[in-house]
Amino acid sequence: MTMLDRAQCAALDAKDPLAFARARFDVPEGLVYLDGNSLGALPRATADHLSAVVRNQWGQDLITGWNKHGWVDLPRRLGAKIARLTGADQDEVVVCDSTSLNVFKLLSAALALQPGRRVILSDTGNFPTDLYMAQGLADLLGRDHRLELVTPEAVAGRIGPDVAVVMLTEIDYRTGRRHDMAAINRLAKAAGVLTLWDLAxxxxxxxxxxxxxxxxxxxxxxxxxxxxxxxAPAFLFVAKRWLNETRQPLFGWFGHAAPFAFETAYQPKAGIDRFLVGTPPVLSMAALECGLATFDDIDLIEIRRKSLALGDLMIRLVAQECAGAGLTLASPTDGGQRGSQVSYAHDCGYAVMQALIARGVIGDFRAPNLMRFGFTPLYVRYQDIWEAVAILKAVLAGAEWRRPEFSQRAAVT
Structure with a gap:
């Protein structure tokens, strides 16, 4: 296989059809940011927009901003933008609350549709908060519901008549392994099982x-x-066929059919709005609106193409430059089975990651030993991957990660 060099990576950037999108973000000069899978970079428009919302809308118009500036419509307005990115209809997505609360709401609604079934099926790679919410809900319901975990590879074979809901994260947060959503949904439907997907x-x-x-x-x-x-606020999706059959357990005034009638008895709104609970966090939603605007005129097929190319490049460069350095690829080599990240295992992965961060390459760490590198195609360049691997090689070759300060665990890893 031909060896790759920095110039070849720069040449890829010169031909990149998404290269223009990097200007939409405020990426600090000299920093290689490969952690957009934990926190996206700051859009350039966000600071000015938030300032305008605070100083002009809130500051000058005060309470009238709910009507004058459409604050009340933010959950649906932003939901419609996310619908385009997720293959949903505009009236099937709403922005609200956190992922954890939305798991609780949707899982509760799904279980109510399956009164004769008790198993919530998930896998050992699912994100812990989803599993915690399922455990807590099962305890709260007190009807013998139980969360059953199998390996990701065993999910399809476990779907059966006792399963109420299959609850999965499409992309494994540790390894980037991708579930086949279409295949799982097909098997679930055939068995009368509902599906709940985490798209984080x-x-x-x-x-x-x-x-x-x-x-x-x-x-x-x-x-x-x-x-x-x-x-930032989360979002939820309910397929249209379930919108008016479902009830969620958190009865809040923004989910009421007539919130400003101030009735004492709860009556849910029709459609997706019944999954709202409390007052929308306007400032947080204003920031998210800028984040979603970074996808204006962006082809999602191009995003996927570049994401796969960035991941393949990193895998190839690490094999080329860091062979024998104690790294083990934890992500699928086949891009079709991988999300937009590549993870490597190392016995001292936390310390190695801290050494990389000290050198200006930001990824993150997940216990027990995984270093994660995320690729956001809108602002990550091919030459960023070259730079990251070059610094990784230097950190490993010079054993920089052995410095005591790099082993001191921070509150957030």
Missing amino acids: HSAGALPVDLNGTGADFAIGCGYKYLNGGPG
Whole structure:
């Protein structure tokens, strides 16, 4: 195989049809940012927009901003933008709450549709908060529901008549392994099982086809590939066929059919709005609106193409430059089975990652030993991958990670 060099990576950038999109982000000079799978970079428009919302809309118009500036419509307006990215109809997605709360709401709604079934099926690679919510809900219901975990490879074979809901994250947060959403949805439908998908590592990173594959429910976050900022609001999807048959357990005033009638008895709104709970966080949603605007005029097929190319490049360069350095590829080599990240195992992965961060290459670490490198095609360049691998090689060859300060665990890894 021909050896790759820095010039070849720069040449790829020169031909990149998404290269223009990097200008939409404020990426610090001299920094290689490969952690958009945890927190997206700051869109250049966000600071000015937030300032305008704070100083002009809130500052000058005060309470009238709910009507004058359409604050009340933000959950649906942003939901419609996310619908385009996830293969949903505009009236099937709403922005609200956090991923954890949305898992609770949708899982509760799904279980209520399956009164004779008790198993919530998930896999050992699912994100812990989803599993915690399922455990808590099962305890709360007190009807012998149980969460059953199998390996990712065993999910398809376990789908059966006792399963109420299959709850999966499409892209494994540790390894980047991708579930076959279409195949799982097909098997589930044949068995009378509902599906609940977590799109935290999918939405904005690759084309998602919720309706085309027959998904029932989905949730996702706004702060990763959607670039909405730290703790950005989440979103949820309910397929149209279930919209008026479902009830969620959290009866809040924004989910009421007539919130400003101030009635004492709860009556849910029709459609997706019944999954709203409290007052929308306007400032957070204003930031997310800028994050979603970074996808204007962007072809999701091009995003996927570049994402795969970036991942393939990193795998090839690490094999070329870091052979024998103690790294083990933890992600699928086949791009079709991988999301927009590549993970490597190392016995001292946390310390190695801290050494990389000190050198200006930002990825992250997931216990027990995985270093994650995420690729956001809108602002990550091919030459960034070259630079990251060159610094990784230097850190490993010079054993820089052995410095004591790199082994001191921070609160967030």
